[in-house]
Amino acid sequence: MLGSNVTTVNVDTLPGLNTLGVSIVRIDFAPYGGLNPPHIHPRGTEVLVVLEGTLLVGFVSSNQDNNRLFTKVLNKGDVFVFPIGMIHFQLNIGKTPAVAFAGLSGQNPGVITIANATFGSDPPINPDVLTKAFMLDKNVVQYLQSKF
Template sequence: MIFRYLPRSLKWQRKGPESVVFVNGKFYNDTKLATANDFFFTRLHIPGNITNPLGLNVTAVNVNNIPGLNTLGISLALIEFAPNGLNSSHTHSQAIEILVVVEGTMYVGFVTSNSDNRLFTKVLDQGDVFIFPVGLIHFQLNVGKTNAIAFAGLSSQNPGVIIIESAVFGSNPPMNPDVLSKEFQVDKNVINYLQKKFWWDNNN
């Protein structure tokens, strides 16, 4: 692979005496130094911990744990749910998501970014597929009586994730309660309560 075939989104960054290419959060590595381990990952057979408050475990398979994905524009996630487990409202700023249900029954949906904020939802069973457009708020809830499993394919090596409640109420340092109180039109005591809660990170 040579530089002229890399995506237009690349940024040049000076590091020491030589220029390197910065690709969606990662430096471009010399392919001559790659080994088979740069294209390998072996944790998806290990059950994740779904005993947390969300009843959820997400195992990401992206450029952070498979360096060989750099510049390839794809990644994967294994999502495991306890009964009533929730992958809470979040967005991927850099990726479309395609979800495939392997086991269980899920209620999923996304909200459009238009002024009407349309909600698109569907109940998915084993073998069903659903698409979440890039950047839109979406969620997945296990509505079955047993554990559920899904795979998510994402159109970025490093899709990024913003978990809505964590970003708003769990920011560091905390957002000014006056801002949130006016924004959500609730008493400031409600905001103070929400900011003191522990917001579970639903992505590993």
């Protein structure tokens, strides 16, 4: 549905990484529009390198920094860093598939996909909370929750 596939190698999939403080992921993106959606790694900084294709990448700074968006278009061989805990994403803007590898500074950096966690929690977050927090109509919130 999102047009991306993330293959993770962390301490859960390779126990030999225990105590080494590193993990890696391969991300394969479908042509134009393949998306690794907004997410965070609560326990690791990410260094991304593009092997093939063209990606629009970005992260959002903290509330104290007015939630500034930092973006860049990356091509084959380019590298970008996503600081620990910052919401970030990657989008294939090229006409061909894209491939990237990311090294993370933790044996289990974790991942929290923003939309899934917000609209797909189990049990669901009370729609009144999300209606007010996102300034949306309650029907829109309930519709979004139904998608997850």
